[in-house]
Amino acid sequence: MNFNEYCSSVIDRYPEYVTQKEMCAILGICISTAYSIQKKGMIPFEYVNTSEGRRQRIKITDILLYQYEKMCFAESENEFIEGLRRYYQKQLLDYPQLLLVSDVMRFTGYARTTINNWIQRNELKSLRYKNKRIQSFRRGKGSVITKDAFLDFLTGAYYRSIRRKSNIHKEQAKQYQQLFDTLMSKRGALNV
DSSP states (O other): OOHHHHHHHHGGGSOSEEOHHHHHHHHTOOHHHHHHHHHTTSSOOEEEEETTEEEEEEEHHHHHHHHHHHHHHHHHHHHHHHHHHHHHHHHTTTSOSEEEHHHHHHHHOOOHHHHHHHHHTTSSOOOEETTEEOBOSSTTOOBEEEHHHHHHHHHSHHHHTOSSOOHHHHHHHHHHHHHHHHHHHHHHHHHO
């Protein structure tokens, strides 16, 4: 759905211009968030003097454009994450359902200390029973992590936003970005 279709389906319900409070009701946000959005210049407005005082006048099309762009970005972000999860699932086919810290080290390229810190901060969820981490039955092998919890961690915002990535992490991110760009370019060619 393009913006014109989206706008024509929704615009009949609203007047041409609205106030900041009405914008908050339309977008489902609080006044401070609306102020922040306007301050950043995402939704333009103008001041108008009325009998009640000075009010903001905002075009409904500007609000709908903001809402449409936000909706499209969320869709593409979800598509990216779903594809990333499928990519990592294929990469993890050779690994068992229960992973040890050494398996996570081999897959991500990060040190044991880093992985244990992720587990302690609950970024990477280890297998637990009554709020206690389940350790490997082999002495010194560390925590046990399910493959699903590891996939959730790999596709989560924390792992994707690590600044000092390991070489393996950089390579995996680069490979997936190339795959995703190829997919999107093919899809764009099909839509044209």
